[in-house]
Amino acid sequence: MQKWVMSGLFFVACGLALVLMFTLPGKQQVAEEAKPSMPEVTLDPAAAEATLKASCITCHGDQLQGGAAPALQQVGGQMDTQALFNVISKGRNGMPPFKDQLSPEEIANLALYLSEKK
Numbered sequence: 001m002q003k004w005v006m007s008g009l010f011f012v013a014c015g016l017a018l019v020l021m022f023t024l025p026g027k028q029q030v031a032e033e034a035k036p037s038m039p040e041v042t043l044d045p046a047a048a049e050a051t052l053k054a055s056c057i058t059c060h061g062d063q064l065q066g067g068a069a070p071a072l073q074q075v076g077g078q079m080d081t082q083a084l085f086n087v088i089s090k091g092r093n094g095m096p097p098f099k100d101q102l103s104p105e106e107i108a109n110l111a112l113y114l115s116e117k118k
């Protein structure tokens with residue numbers, strides 16, 4: 001009788017471990033949350049320029065030549081698309097985050113546009 005109870009418990013524990021294995025976030029998932037994943041977009045330069053005019057030139061200058069904020073004219077040589085996406089989404093120091101004002105697609109389009117500026 002006691003043996004039966006013990007093996008029953010053993011199987012319940014195994015079942016629980018299996019469930020946890022599949023429901024707990026894996027390491028990869030956690031890493032992806034820290035790095036917002038960038039949606040795939042095809043570059044739309046006109047849309048990017050419109051967003052830049054509306055949201056960015058007050059600090060970065062109307063030719064992106066810099067001013068209160070660093071110049072972005074050659075930022076593609078220093079940062080890749082993912083890094084640009086992160087900075088624009090989450091902000092950094094004096095750079096405000098835009099994830100609540102722009103959609104991930106708009107930010108990805110901006111990141112693509114700026115990454116071509118080398």
Ligand code: HEC
Pocket residue numbers: 051052055056057058059060068069070072075078084087088092093094095096098110114
């Ligand atoms: C309120 C002013 C302000 C606005 C508006 C602003 N930025 Fe910035 N941005 C900054 C500042 C200040 C920095 C420098 C941050 C630092 O020193 O870490 C910066 C840094 C950046 C960088 C990193 C540059 C580098 O060389 O590391 C990028 C890219 C950038 N901004 C893009 C944008 C885009 C795209 C927009 C519009 C969606 C925008 N910014 C709007 C102030 C602004």
